[in-house]
Amino acid sequence: MDTFKTILTGLGNIGRTLLELLVADSERFALRYGFQLRIIGVADSTGVAFDPDGLDLPAIIDCKRRRLGVRVLPTFRSDLDPINLARTVDYDLLLEATPTNLRDGQPALDIVRAALQRGKAAVLASKGPLVLAFAELAALSDWADDLSPYSVRPPLRFSGAVGGALPTINVGLRDLAGARIERAELVVNSTTQVILEQMAIGADFSTALAEAQRQGIVEPDPSLDVDGWDAAGKLVIFANAVLRQPTTLTDVNIRGIREVTAEELAAAWSAGGRISLVACADRQTDGRYVLSVTPTRLAADHPLARLSRGEMGLVIYSDTAGRSTLSSLEDGPLGTCQAMLRDVIDIRHRLRCAKG
Numbered sequence: 463m464d465t466f467k468t469i470l471t472g473l474g475n476i477g478r479t480l481l482e483l484l485v486a487d488s489e490r491f492a493l494r495y496g497f498q499l500r501i502i503g504v505a506d507s508t509g510v511a512f513d514p515d516g517l518d519l520p521a522i523i524d525c526k527r528r529r530l531g532v533r534v535l536p537t538f539r540s541d542l543d544p545i546n547l548a549r550t551v552d553y554d555l556l557l558e559a560t561p562t563n564l565r566d567g568q569p570a571l572d573i574v575r576a577a578l579q580r581g582k583a584a585v586l587a588s589k590g591p592l593v594l595a596f597a598e599l600a601a602l603s604d605w606a607d608d609l610s611p612y613s614v615r616p617p618l619r620f621s622g623a624v625g626g627a628l629p630t631i632n633v634g635l636r637d638l639a640g641a642r643i644e645r646a647e648l649v650v651n652s653t654t655q656v657i658l659e660q661m662a663i664g665a666d667f668s669t670a671l672a673e674a675q676r677q678g679i680v681e682p683d684p685s686l687d688v689d690g691w692d693a694a695g696k697l698v699i700f701a702n703a704v705l706r707q708p709t710t711l712t713d714v715n716i717r718g719i720r721e722v723t724a725e726e727l728a729a730a731w732s733a734g735g736r737i738s739l740v741a742c743a744d745r746q747t748d749g750r751y752v753l754s755v756t757p758t759r760l761a762a763d764h765p766l767a768r769l770s771r772g773e774m775g776l777v778i779y780s781d782t783a784g785r786s787t788l789s790s791l792e793d794g795p796l797g798t799c800q801a802m803l804r805d806v807i808d809i810r811h812r813l814r815c816a817k818g
């Protein structure tokens with residue numbers, strides 16, 4: 463049985479749920495895939511807990527459920543912070559789930575940089591490093607070798623960062639390989655889906671936002687969702703990773719949902735359609751993609767018009783595969799944790815190939 467010595471940065475909705483999943487499912491996981499994760503280091507905003515022999519996961523889960531920091535654990539290490547944890551200890555795999563920061567990407571950017579520079583595999587749920595430094599991280603990882611299984615560079619995966627369990631990146635990269643993407647439409651922000659749906663049935667904006675917050679899906683700073691930044695960040699990652707167009711946030715024309723009126727919503731709904739915040743990549747005749755995030759009226763027969771209750775979805779039009787549609791209704795953070803685990807399984811296959 464192979465064991466991956468693993469560090470996990472961020473113990474919020476995603477990090478804690480991931481630990482719960484590992485505790486509940488580790489036997490099935492080991493039997494099915496022939497390897498296990500040994501979590502040797504974890505970090506939250508209070509610092510780092512570390513034990514090279516493996517941490518007591520139920521104790522960490524209990525600590526986070528009680529809204530405490532790892533600082534209270536006996537394995538707390540005052541000499542470590544999340545970045546030098548990634549820089550100094552002996553491990554195989556980084557799982558990164560600190561908050562998304564679209565200003566400077568920190569602390570996630572320095573954490574993942576340190577891991578890749580040391581040749582460690584990395585799986586990200588956080589978007590900041592990918593939005594702000596995709597080219598740099600790609601050059602440090604197996605993306606520089608077009609994800610070849612024989613790459614000597616460390617694997618970098620982030621399929622959960624663009625829509626959680628919705629396999630946006632994987633479908634674009636793997637299943638549509640060989641096809642030319644003409645247009646991609648992504649509904650990947652569930653907060654705006656819920657707000658627009660609530661407003662369509664009569665709620666005002668602040669009541670609708672409060673409902674989305676009650677569901678626990680809103681970013682700590684709601685303007686990231688409402689003003690389109692979250693969707694734009696995901697589109698930037700999709701454009702870099704799938705469309706292979708070097709892209710930053712400044713390349714995206716962004717308009718959030720604040721100006722959508724009750725009348726517009728009522729008209730769209732009463733015609734059997736809806737209005738959604740759509741992130742769109744549209745291929746031009748010169749081969750470049752024009753990128754936008756904008757509230758879009760979807761007619762009743764549009765494949766994304768039937769999404770409901772915060773569901774996310776994706777439509778890709780390509781030259782040979784026609785129209786491909788995917789949707790995903792997730793149960794809280796579990797979907798993103800599943801995505802992180804599928805990335806870990808992918809990395810395990812990659813590393814076995816590289817070993818020969």
Ligand SMILES: NC(=O)c1ccc[n+]([C@@H]2O[C@H](COP(=O)([O-])OP(=O)(O)OC[C@H]3O[C@@H](n4cnc5c(N)ncnc54)[C@H](OP(=O)(O)O)[C@@H]3O)[C@@H](O)[C@H]2O)c1
Pocket residue numbers: 471472473474475476477505506507508531544558559560561562563569587588589590622623624625626794795798
């Ligand atoms: N939630 C989702 O459904 C979802 C889906 C896809 C991607 N993501 C991405 O996944 C990441 C985690 O999301 P989340 O919902 O789990 O966020 P969250 O609940 O806010 O948790 C963030 C975690 O990071 C820790 N943290 C904050 N600042 C830190 C620092 N400087 N150093 C180390 N740890 C720090 C927090 O510590 P404390 O516990 O001490 O506060 C907390 O444990 C985000 O980047 C998000 O965009 C989330």
